Amino acid sequence: MLEIKNLHVSIEEKKIIKGLDLSINKGEVHALMGPNGSGKSTLSYVLSGKDKYEINDGTIDYNGKNLLELDVDERANEGLFLAFQYPMEIPGVQTSFFLKTAINSKRKYLGQSEMDALEFAKLMKSKAEELNISTEMLKRDLNVNYSGGEKKKQEILQMSMLSPKMAILDETDSGLDIDALRIVSEGVNKLRNNENSFLVITHYQRLLNYIKPDFVHIIADGKIVKSGDYSLALELEEKGYEEISQTA
């Protein structure tokens, strides 16, 4: 699915990612944990194609394609999804309209016809119910005056409606209370299958109690310093980043 080799990234001359390797296969859930400033969010932006980041070295293969050559929207329409740490507000654009536009952009890219209005309404309703999102909220402007938790739920709703192949969750757990965390995690778990993959970026082990990863990676200073299974997350919780990074 995703093969990152020797990735080096800088922003405005400052080196952020310094030789990162990561391989994610179909059906796998990987967790990426690390302290502030270790390069976690940079990786999510580089994968989704945000500009301003300079790729100094390395390759990223995504399902046989050179990911770095694809535009932001091409990556999205090829099934790469980023659940944002800070979802953007778009005033004047109704949430449901935004969802419809996103779905139809993907269908257009794939050479399919637009989704029928009724089919769309049904899909949105069922997915929103799963996430405990009210229909009233779908009528509001996208993310405008949403609480932090509502914004994160909205990201997961978009994800479940677009059913991506490769989903990156960038600190989706931050700002969530315990109920919202459970609902969001259930939403993610429902999507998991043998065909798609997840990269879950987080500070805390807490989220991984709900979304059980197949692999856990610890990133420090732009590199993956340790990889393991779920038990690594528990070890991390106990010892802290500093000790784990040093022993690596």
Next chain:
Amino acid sequence: MAATEQTIKQVNTLGSSDYKYGFSTEVDEIRPPKGLNEEIIKFISAQKDEPEWMLEWRLNAFKVFNKLPKPQWAKLNIPEIDYQDCYYYSIPKSLKDKPKSLDEIDPEILKTYEKLGIPLKEQKILSGIAVDAVFDSVSVATTYKKQLSDLGIVFCSISEAVKTHPELVKKYLGSVIPVSDHSFAALNSAVFTDGSFIYIPEGVRCPVELSTYFRINAMNTGQFERTLIIADKDSYVSYLEGCTAPMRDENQLHAANVELVALDNAEIKYSTVQNWYPGDKEGKGGIYNFVTKRGACRGKNSKISWTQVETGSAITWKYPSCILQGDNSKGEFYSVAITNNMQQADTGTKMIHIGKNTSSKIISKGISAGKANNTYRGLVNILSKAKNARNFTQCDSLLIGNQCGAHTVPYIESSNSDSMVEHEATTSKINEDQLFYCQQRGLNSEDAVGLIVNGFCKEVLQHLPMEFAVEAQKLVAISLEGSVG
């Protein structure tokens, strides 16, 4: 609905990604020589078989025009206009003898309107919208006439109204925009060619949208639209106009005068979707759109609401205004003005509060991209008799890129201590993070800009009649194509 969907489909199928109405139609024209003089005015009047009083009115306006300087207040770079190097009248030969039915109209002209999404043939006419189609200097056809006349509503070309309803024309023409207002107003009064005339009788609520579609086709020809709408006591009408022109290298002039009169308890809702050819990326060609639109709320409790979506034209100079004479009368102005590439717009409104308890609301959204300049210019004037007058103004500007300009020039004059005037203004740049967010959801950069800008304009667009709102949204997106990336 049909109208707009068809228009959109037409727009989409016309291919070229830039200006999608840029085709021209091959028709034989009747055109007097270039130049502006009394002979030309007499020619126009004779072509229209006008009564003597109308010709006198025109000739008087021409005398006034010759004495007036060009208005200078706008922040626009307007090249010197050579009025002698322009044709003032052009009509397709086939329309000279006033076709009695659509079967007699040149099929090329009918095709033009079909291409634009405005079919005129009986079996295809748009449901819920009566259309008057103006081609260069003449009205081609007006649909739904019979149904409207059963209600006593008059909806015809102004040329026809001069002959059929001279008493109304004499009473109201020039009563809102005096001939001597400024030189474009005087010029229009001297050489106006066609436009619509609407009279809604007392107590009648017009059941359909009335609409005019203006098309400039002939080269080097000015279009001088004249529209007059009168809503008698307790009546209501919603009117909308659309405008397009072929792509041509030289500039063309569209100088319009539109007058609205609302009597006691009457309401007029006037919407414009202006998409004249804007010129090419280097600023070559395009329409000079010098428009004077003014409504008089003469009666008590009357209301006039202007909604405009201005996306086209090389230069837009336009200030749809309300004179709030009647007590408790209301004026509204909702505007979206988009300028891209080398386009210039100086647009806004004047709200003149005269009567007691009059209120006005101004919502203006200016979007500027490329090297374009976009100015909001507005006047809120509260006279001493206007006890308890209220105004709320909100002007928002959005910049795309770093070579364009947005300017806000509000004038507020209040001679009354009971009045309350509020003004809010914002200027912002299109947010890169918003664009990235939309693109991460699969929208290409142009669709992303379209979506965000449409959101920015929503407060205005929602005031358009449903049928036109969808078209306007597409237009907003199309007119910003190429502005990012």
